[in-house]
Structure formats: structure tokens, C-alpha cells
Amino acid sequence: MLLFRSEEHVERSGTPAGAFMSADQIWGLADAWYHDRDDPQWRRRNLEESQKVFDDLGLKGDFWNLG
């Protein structure tokens, strides 16, 4: 997962096709994913919980399907 200047820079670099997300989405994903990682009660999310994090950020469709 890399931050590029723009979608044109991704194409120009020859990077294999994939999917994009915005800076706001990556921050939202990271904050939801990691903010509580140092809680002693933390446990890994199950599939449904993880998918909800993606869904809530508007990351829907086959590429973002964790199952």
C-alpha cells in the first residue's frame, strides 16, 4: 500500500492494477484499525467486524471483500 502523487503516477510507474483510496480513507482505516492496539483487552477482529470497518469507509466491492 503506497501513497502516489496521483492515479496517473500509478499508471506511469507500471504498478500492477489494483484499487485506490483517498488520504481521508487511509487515515480513517488506520485510525479505526490501530487506535486501541495497546489495550490489554485488544483482540483481532473477526471477518465480519473487519469488513464493517471497510464498509463504513465506503470501501465496497469485490476488491475490498475480505472473505
Add this chain to the structure above:
Amino acid sequence: MDTAGVNQVRLHVLRTAMDGHGVPSASQTATALGIGEEQAVEGYRQLAEGHVYVLEPGDPTRLRMANPFSAVPTAHEVKARGKTFFGNCIWDACGIVSLLGGTGEVRTQCPDCGDPMTLAMADRKLIRKEGVVHFSVPSAHLWDDIIFT
């Protein structure tokens, strides 16, 4: 090693990295926790098996990733709490800022043109943003080869 022991190892590794001391080896973790090195290695193995951390390839006594932290320098540098950290990718680099309270900067370079790029956060709000994030690997396969991912 039981679940509580593995969690103790997990937290020690994470908090050591959060304090800016890097990702500890199994030997260092064993000393800090007063357990045998073989127990720390077993803890690392279970954490890797559970997709919480990632072992250094070919060396079960070391971690490559104590997610979101990288044990080795990467192109994803994080400045937070007056210290420098490295994330495994842009997701994890942002995750370090989140874990450290939500204020900091992620510095990287566009892989195409090499331009420096910065994301900055304050009080859990994104206050400086640029660029687009590209995922090469579909979400269902992120852990197939996590070091590549």
C-alpha cells in the same frame, strides 16, 4: 504458551516499539518479562500464526513487523511524540500516528516520481493530505505474502 502469556508478549513488543526503542528480539523480550527465550519465541510464533505480527523470514527469534511498526527502516517514516518510527506501509504508518495519540506526520515519497509527500494529523484529524493510496493486492489476499503487501 497460554493466551495470557502470548498477550503479555504482544504488549511488551508493542509498548517497546511505541516508546521508540524498536522491535525487541525474543531474547530481549524474554529478559524483560522474566521468561525463557524459548517461551518468547513460542509467543512470537503464535502471534505470527494469528496474523498479529510477522516473523523475520528464516529467523524465529526476530519479528519483521510488530504491526503497525516495522523492525527495519522503510519508505514510510513517522514523526510523533518527538520520535521517529517506520511503518510497514502507508496504512501502518498512519496507524502508528493513531496508536500514539493521533498527532504526527507520515513522510514518504511517490514511488513513481520520488517527490516527498506528507500526511499530517492533529487530534485524530487529517490536517494535511496529498496524493492517492494504491492497493495492489485485493483485501482477501493481504496476508498471502504480507511482506510483499
